[in-house]
Amino acid sequence: MSEPARKPNIATLFLPVQSRAAALVAALLVFAYDVLTLAHDLSFYDSAELAMVSVQLGLSHPIGQPLYTLTSALFAHLPFVPPLLGLALFSALAHALCVVPLVAIAEALDRCESTPARGALRAGIIAALALAWPVWESATRVEVYALSSLLCCWTLARAMPLLRAAPRAKRDSTTRHALVVGVALGLLGATNAYLAVFTATALLPAIGAALWTRRMPPRAIAALLVGGVLGLLPYAYVPIVAGRTDVIVWGAPTDSAALLAYFRGADYARNRGIDATAFFEHLRAWLAWSVPAGVLPALLVGIGGHIALGRGRALGRSAVAILAASTIALLCSHTVFHVDITDYVDYLAPALLLSSSGSAALVMHVAASSARGPVLAGALALTLIGTALFAAPGIHARTRSRDHAARVMATGALDEAPRNAVLVVSADHWAAPMLYLQEVEQRRTDVVLVLYGLTSSRWYWEHLYRRHPELTRIALRAPGGRDRRVRRLLDAVPDRAVHVSDAELARTLGLVPCEVGYLVRVRPCVDTRRAAAPGVLALDSSPLEPAAATRALADAMNVVGTGSPATDGALAEVAVGRGATLWRLGHPAAALHALLAGVPPAQRPRGAQLDPRALAAAPPLRGELPSWREPAALGDPRRALFLAGALMRAAGAPDAARIYTAQAAALGLPEATPRD
Helix, strand or coil: CCCCCCCCHHCCCCCCCHHHHHHHHHHHHHHHHHHHHHCCCCCCCCHHHHHHHHHHHHCCCCCCCHHHHHHHHHHHHCCCCHHHHHHHHHHHHHHHCCCCHHHHHHHHHHHCHHHEEEHHHHHHHHHHHCCHHHHHHHHCCCHHHHHHHHHHHHHHHHHHHHHCCCCCCCCHHHHHHHHHHHHHHHHHHHHHHHHHHHHHHHHHHHHHHHHHHCCCCCHHHHHHHHHHHCCCCCHHHHHHCCCCCCEEECCCCCCHHHHHHCCCCCHHHHHCCCCCHHHHHHHHHHHHHCCCCCHHHHHHHHHHHHHHHCCCCCCCCHHHHHHHHHHHHHHCCCCCCCCCHHHHCCHHHHHHHHHHHHHHHEEEEHHHHCCCHHHHHHHHHHHHHHHHHHHHCCCCCCCCCCCCHHHHHHHHHHHHCCCCCCECCCCCHHHHHHHHHHHCCCCCCCCCCHHHHHHHHHHHHHHHHHHHCCCCCCCCCCHHHHHHHHHHHHHHHHCCCEEEHHHHHHHHCCCCCCCCCEEEEEEECCCCCCHHHHCCCCCCCCCCCCCHHHHHHHHHHHCCCCCCCCCHHHHHHHHHHHHHHHHCCHHCCCHHHHHHCCHHHHHHCCCCCCCCCHCCCCCCCCCCCCCCCCCCCCCCHHHHHHHHHHHHHHCHHHHHHHHHHHHHCCCCCCCCCCCC
16 A cells, blocks of 8 residues: 655655655665764865865855855754764754755556555665765765755755656646745755766756646746746855955955856866866776766666656656766866876766665665566665675774874874964865864964965965064065075074975975975974884884874874775875875885885785885985886875885885785775786
């Protein structure tokens, strides 16, 4: 016996959901899991920037995410809840609520009679698939993608009655539906503009068919457009906040030219415009990554469900396929392309969530298709759920709730700096967490934190001078670009210590590394090394305590392992940079410890016997590091193992060298694999 039709209300997010109780229970279970596994502290990359802007009500990177900023600010200021935890709870809540529109879409695809048991099974499948790591990743930390996924799924679910309206009937109701869908699309645009465009594009075939068959009156298009404009109203926040000078306001869009440059995303123009050859190479790399990650199989099954069951129902056959294809095309069109960039994973969340509704409906359809249907449906469901829950990092191995690595590293870098030092950092995994600590928590405000990536922008220099009015203003318009700008700043403060984020940045700026702590010291350079005791495998003992930095790095990696996506890559990147620089500076023992600190515990080899005296006698590293054949945006623990093997060979320890190199080869590093 089918469940009675229910009138949409707030309990179902104003969507036509028959299995209301099942949908809400499934959403609650997803939320509970997210709460158990979400981040309680700073995360790397854009997460820290978004957190800073939400707490301070500033302005984040172009083209702005004003709806996210305004709504997340409420969670950043919950009574008795730390701001970072409140913001992570906001992501978890948005992710969990996605289950409700997904159930509505799956019900519309399912042609069989609805029963409570069927509704519970359908909602359960959707909830399980929603916990796949590429979706969970952005739902358990400060990020915009959980909210944009919710708005995308809700918009498409809300569009279903509009697309199925009876000919010439209830035209006023249809127009109101169109207005609401337009507002939702606009709000999505005020959260994630690309996803709004993709969602609108995905609806076009169904809207066109509805217009052609007169299920939708032409005036509904006008209502959609009007609603879209209304939904974009949160962008009024950008010029309103532009005049603030006490917080980060990206681009300082206080006039029409600056506002236009901000909305055009001028700061990111260099990352657009590639040729067809590069695009298809990126697509090849994405496909090679997506299969073992479980992403492509999930998309194909879910899209298959929409195509097989979508004729005349739900969103039609092509909507989810268009959304997924548009998203993948966007990712592969970037000049800088790395499959391990977390944004590139997170952009896939809406398509993966929507594919789960198609997968759930397909399982239900197969179960009812024949006598053997339940067996086949069970096998399909178990395969889908098993892949979603146990593709690495599986639900049993996620460590994000214990991940404090970003705070540990950023705090260490700030606290080791002498008073009034200048810190120049280029990598995002340093920049955003350190900026949050300074701007929000007011930690080490005496330190001049220079974000190298923003030194091409005048607005950033003005913000820097407001924070440090004692600095001598330098000429911003002069030959040499941003490298010379930064050098002019450093030359203007010759009495201040200078640390940079890595040796590569030091070389770019024409500086010479002299010591390595959390960061690399380039000024002042004084040889203060002390000899290690005979027979002791000593870490470096400079005043910057690189041994302490290495221990902090290793401790952080021991805690998170591979269970907190992006963190292991960031720690590996720091470890490789530290290890190579220490080796160049003649600290081979410290270099080895640093390199091994960047390898997750489960990937560290056993049985490498070390001779401390031979290791201490290893010659300094000369020449360039290998030109790695596989790109890695965040860092790669396999590279740390490979360099550890090279260091052991230089120290005359071939057996230990083979162990480290063999482990790198076993993990798939091309440079470590012997060639025929």
